[in-house]
Amino acid sequence: MSLDLPRTETRTAHPAADEVRQRLEHARTTRLAQLKALDETGQSPGDHLMSNQKDAIKRVLKEIDEAFTRVDDGTYGTCLGCSKAVPPERLEILPHTRYCVACQGRS
Template sequence: MPSEMLRPASHHRWTLAHEMHQRLEHERTSRLAQLAALKESAPTGTDTQLAVQMNAIRRVLAEIEAAQSRLTSDTYGTCQACDRPIPAERLEILPYARCCVGCQERTG
């Protein structure tokens, strides 16, 4: 097969990967800003609700980092449980999703 025929699909894949990288980076930047705002507004001492919020944001940041790694390793968009493609609609809503909805419901 001539390389000219491979370019459009390859270019399309690169464009999607680039777009998803940008979306993930936007998600990361947003979460870092949320975390910074929480730290800034934190009263002296410990606040359980604040700690819970900060831990939730840190977990999402870890999920975003893992999604960026999957993007680099070309496994992004594949369900880690059933190995099927994660629907584009789900990735639009949750760009760092590890699993399809069915597997996520089963694993919690």
């Protein structure tokens, strides 16, 4: 999948899923803009900080794509560690999270 295309092809009849998709798309768009800005800045050989920033953004983009998959298969909002619901407040702040706070601390 191309990183610069929005993930809007699958829609559900569930309004909450549409809201989640909007939050995920916003997070994705933001990260893509950050990645583009870093690319436009240029990178000097041996610039490990910028390389690490790019890697971190790419990891988050992968997590966002995985969150879209969880929305599609109905498992979004369920902690992958303990199988309990991730609090809505956490999902609002970090819509691509896979874990509740307790399980995130253990991983």
